[in-house]
Amino acid sequence: MESAGDRFPNGILAAAAVAVAAAILASQLLVPPVVGLADNGDYERVMGYAGFQHSTDIDAERYFSFLRTQYAVVSPGWFRGGYHSSETLLAFLARYIHLAVAPGRLFDIRLLGGIHALLLLLALGGLLRACRDLAPAAQIVAAVLLVFAFTDVGYVSLFNSFYSQTASLLFLLLTAAAAATAVRRGRLDGGLLVAYFGFAVLFVGSKPQERLQAPILAAFGILLAGVGWAGAWRKPAVWLAVALCGFSVVYARHTPYTLREATLYQVVFDELLGHSADPAADATALGLDPEWVRYAGTNPFAKDSPLLQSEFRMRFLHRVGYRKVLRFYLAHPRRLAARIERASTQAWSLRPTFGNFERSAAFPESRRASRFSSWSSLRAGLGAWPLTSVFLLLAGNLAIALATWRRAGPRGRLFRAGLLTGVLMATLAFAVCALAHSPPDPSRALFVFHALCDLLLIADATWIAQSAAAPRARSV
Numbered sequence: 508m509e510s511a512g513d514r515f516p517n518g519i520l521a522a523a524a525v526a527v528a529a530a531i532l533a534s535q536l537l538v539p540p541v542v543g544l545a546d547n548g549d550y551e552r553v554m555g556y557a558g559f560q561h562s563t564d565i566d567a568e569r570y571f572s573f574l575r576t577q578y579a580v581v582s583p584g585w586f587r588g589g590y591h592s593s594e595t596l597l598a599f600l601a602r603y604i605h606l607a608v609a610p611g612r613l614f615d616i617r618l619l620g621g622i623h624a625l626l627l628l629l630a631l632g633g634l635l636r637a638c639r640d641l642a643p644a645a646q647i648v649a650a651v652l653l654v655f656a657f658t659d660v661g662y663v664s665l666f667n668s669f670y671s672q673t674a675s676l677l678f679l680l681l682t683a684a685a686a687a688t689a690v691r692r693g694r695l696d697g698g699l700l701v702a703y704f705g706f707a708v709l710f711v712g713s714k715p716q717e718r719l720q721a722p723i724l725a726a727f728g729i730l731l732a733g734v735g736w737a738g739a740w741r742k743p744a745v746w747l748a749v750a751l752c753g754f755s756v757v758y759a760r761h762t763p764y765t766l767r768e769a770t771l772y773q774v775v776f777d778e779l780l781g782h783s784a785d786p787a788a789d790a791t792a793l794g795l796d797p798e799w800v801r802y803a804g805t806n807p808f809a810k811d812s813p814l815l816q817s818e819f820r821m822r823f824l825h826r827v828g829y830r831k832v833l834r835f836y837l838a839h840p841r842r843l844a845a846r847i848e849r850a851s852t853q854a855w856s857l858r859p860t861f862g863n864f865e866r867s868a869a870f871p872e873s874r875r876a877s878r879f880s881s882w883s884s885l886r887a888g889l890g891a892w893p894l895t896s897v898f899l900l901l902a903g904n905l906a907i908a909l910a911t912w913r914r915a916g917p918r919g920r921l922f923r924a925g926l927l928t929g930v931l932m933a934t935l936a937f938a939v940c941a942l943a944h945s946p947p948d949p950s951r952a953l954f955v956f957h958a959l960c961d962l963l964l965i966a967d968a969t970w971i972a973q974s975a976a977a978p979r980a981r982s983v
Contacts, residue, residue, distance in 0.1 A: 515639075515642075515643040515646060517635070517636065517638070517639035517646060518636075518639075520635065520646055520647065520650055521632055521635040521636050521639075521650070523650075524631065524632075524635055524650040524651075524653070524654050525628050525631055525632045525635075527654055528627070528628055528631055528654045528657075528658050529624070529628055531654070531658040531663075531879060532624040532627070532628070532658060532663060532666075533624070534878075534879075535658075535660060535663050535664075535876070535878070535879060536617060536620040536621065536623075536624055536663065536666055536667055537617055537620070537621065540864050540865070540867070540869060540870065541574065541576055541617060541667060541864070541865065542574075542660060542663065542664050542667065542863050542864065542876045542878075543574035543576070543616065543620070543664055543665075543666070543667030543668050543863060543864075543865075544574065544664045544665050544667070544668045544670065544859060544861055544862075544863060545570065545571050545572055545573055545574050545575075545861040545862045545863070545873075546561075546569060546570055546571075546575070546668070546669070546861075547570060547571055547861060548570060549669075549670060549671075550668070550669040550670070551586050551588065552588055552590040552592065552669075552671065553592060553594050553595050553598050553669040553670075553671060554578070554586070554598070554669050555584065555585055555586025555587060555588060556583060556584055556586070556587065556591075556595045556598075556599075557583060557595055557598035557599050557601075557602050557669075558580060558581050558582055558583035558584070558585065558602055559578040559579065559580060559581065559598070559602070559614055559669070560578060560579045560581050560585070561575060561578065561579070562575065562577050562578055562579050562613055563575070568866055571861050571862065571873070572861070572862045572866075572872075572873035573862050573864065573865055573866040573870075573873060574667065574668075574862060574863060574864055574865045575616070575865060576615055576616050576617060576667070576865055577613040577614070577615060577616075578613060578614045578616060579613060579614070580602070580605065580606070580612075580613070580614050583599075583602075588763055588765070589761065589762075589763035589764075589765075589766075590671075590715075590762075590763055590766060591712070591758070591761060592671035592674060592712065592713055592714060593671075593674045593678060593709040593710075593712045593713045594669070594670070594671040594673060594674035594713060595671075596709075597619065597622055597623070597626075597673075597674060598619060598669060600622060601614070601618045601619040601622055602614070604618060604622075605618055616667050616668070616669075617667060619666075619667070619669075620666040620667040623666035623673055623677060624663075624666060626677040626681065627657060627666075627676075627677060627680065629681065629684075630677065630680035630681045630683070630684045631653050631654065631657065631680075631684075632684075633681070633684030633685070633687070633688060634649070634653060634680070634683065634684045634687055635649060635650055635653065636688070637684065637687035637688045637690065637691045638650075638687075638691075638969065639691070640691055641969070641973050642972070642973055642976030643976075644972045644973075644975070644976055645969050645970075645972040645973035645976065647972075648968050648969050648972040649965060649968075649969040652964075652965040652968055652969075653965060655881070655882055656882045656961045656964075656965065657680070657958075657961070658879060659857070659879055659880060659881070659882035659883050660858075660863070660876045660878065660879045660880045660883065661857030661858045661880065661882070661883035661886075661957075662676060662857070662958075663879070664858075664859075664863050664876065665951075665954075670951065671713055671714050672713075672714065672951050672954040672955075674709065674710075674713035674714075675710060675713040675714055675717055675954060675955050675958075676954060676955070676958050678706050678707075678709040678710035678713060679710050679955060679958055679959070680958070680962075681702075681706040681709075681710075682703060682706040682707050682710055682724065683962060685699055685702045685703040685706055686703060686727065686728075686731060686925055686928075687925070689703065689731045689921070690731070690918060690921040690922050690925060691918070693917055693918050693921070694731070694732065694733055695728060695731035695732045695733075695744065696732060700728075700732060700743060700744060700747065701747075703728055703731070704728060704747040704748070704750070704751055707721070707724045707725075707728065707751055708750075708751055708754055710724075711724070711751065711754065711755050711758065712754065712758055715758070715759065715762040715766070716936075716939050716940075716943075716944065716952070717955060718755040718756075718758050718759050719755070719935060719939060720932055720935060720936075720955075721751050721752050721754070721755035722752055722755075723928060723931050723932055723935070724751065724928075724932075725748035725749075725751045725752050726748070727924065727925070727928045728744055728747065728748055728751075729744050729745060729748050730921070730924055731744075731921060731924075732744030768807070768814055768820060768823075768824065769807040769808065769814065770943070770944060771823075771824070771827070771828070771829065771832075772807040772812075772814055772823070773806075773807055773944075773946070774829075774832055774942075774943060774944070775793065775795075775827060775832065776799075776802045776803055776804065776805055776807075777804060777805065777806065777807075778846070778849075779793075779832065779835070779842075779846075780800065780802075780803035780804070781803050781804035782845065782846075782849070783803065783842075786800045786803045787800050789835070792835060792838075793826070793827050793831060793832070793835060794826045794827060794831070795823075795826060795827060796822065796826075799813075799823075829942075829943055832942065832943075833942060836942065846941055846942070847894070847941050848894060850937070850940060850941035850949065851893040851894045851897060851937075851941075852890065852893060853893075853948075853949045853950055853953060854889075854890070854893040854894075854896075854897050854937070854953065854956070855886045855887055855888075855889040855890045855893060855896065855897075855957075856886075856887055856890060856950050856953075857882075857883040857886055857887070857950060857957050858875060858880070858883050858887075858950060859948055859950045859951055860875075860948050860950075861873075862874060862875065863875050863876040864876065882961075886957075897937070897960070900960060900963060900964065901930050901933060901934060901963075904926050904927075904929070904930050904963055904967065905926075905927065905930050908923040908924075908926045908927050908930075909923075909927075911923065922970075925966070926963065926966060929959050929962055929963050929966070930963070932955075932959050933956055933959040933960055933963065936953070936955045936956035936959060937953070937956050940952045940953050940956065
């Protein structure tokens with residue numbers, strides 16, 4: 508029997524939504540004044556391998572306050588910090604296209620922004636095509652919210668940048684699109700199976716903190732593929748899942764030690780001891796040298812940072828690690844609650860504090876873009892009750908998915924499994940930022956958490972619209 512979703516022109520809706528998204532992206536990324544996100548010093552991690560450099564030596568125009576659109580093209584690998592990211596692959600692609608069409612000229616970052624935009628459009632189109640069996644109202648809700656949310660300047664500003672979070676967002680959305688298509692089909696197989704795990708590898712390899720998501724994505728891929736216990740080892744999905752987890756382990760081992768040192772220093776001295784009523788007692792509990800209490804509240808990147816001293820670095824890493832920090836928080840639940848509360852203040856803040864525009868007569872001072880910021884403004888409004896709103900979103904999805912599991916059909920259960928996967932991934936992303944990361948501006952560290960929460964909100968709204976439709980149109 509033909510469903511309402513079959514009669515509704517999903518292809519036209521998807522094409523229209525992608526066209527609207529493309530226009531919004533172009534107006535932000537390509538048309539002056541171009542929107543991007545200023546460098547905070549992290550650009551080199553990608554630029555160094557891909558062969559780009561800032562085209563000015565003026566620090567005020569290079570860092571924090573202003574975007575730069577023009578970059579010098581130099582030999583790849585001029586800076587090898589050991590930081591690997593799938594974003595570097597996209598930067599190399601932009602480099603080769605640039606050299607093919609405009610050799611000898613400065614590289615315009617809008618070319619990289621355009622590549623990012625095309626990947627986002629591909630993900631949005633895939634997500635919308637996966638909705639084509641739903642009721643017309645549900646399809647429209649999904650289309651409007653996907654475009655409204657993911658063309659917001661809070662996400663799009665990173666497209667004109669060399670930040671690795673851009674790859675995290677794009678490959679997460681592409682993985683979600685492959686999973687949504689598998690839910691619609693009722694099975695993950697063939698080329699779609701390869702696409703799902705391929706995008707998952709690129710997502711896991713976008714940033715060191717995302718490697719922890721590999722087991723969750725691997726398990727969901729096996730579930731989507733319908734692999735049972737009998738003869739499971741013969742199934743391609745199982746081997747691809749094992750490969751994904753293996754890749755995450757190898758990727759973790761290649762994370763630069765300097766990055767681990769700086770992050771752990773922030774967690775211990777800036778966050779844990781910096782917010783302690785009795786730093787000396789806490790330092791003792793962690794097994795630290797009592798003299799190190801004077802470093803409480805300090806930054807690992809300061810010119811006089813003790814991390815520059817090899818003796819301190821060796822002693823510090825020998826005495827404390829993330830497991831010891833976690834055990835400390837578990838032994839001090841009030842401190843754990845306080846840490847989670849501090850981390851949650853940015854749980855709905857999508858906008859980094861860096862400037863969005865290139866320095867010009869129109870923008871002589873650092874300024875953040877205000878156009879296409881309605882979604883991020885709505886999210887910021889939830890900041891008054893961050894923990895409550897996050898708990899309601901995650902726990903609510905968990906409870907409803909489990910409560911309705913038994914009466915759902917095969918595709919409905921896969922959909923609910925997708926919600927549970929999103930809840931697990933969002934919870935892990937927040938926990939990593941709260942307990943194993945302590946940046947001064949956590950909005951970028953929480954970038955994947957933001958995207959997962961938005962995907963859950965959009966899935967919930969689409970589910971509500973589908974449930975409100977005629978019973979014969981329901982498929983979830």
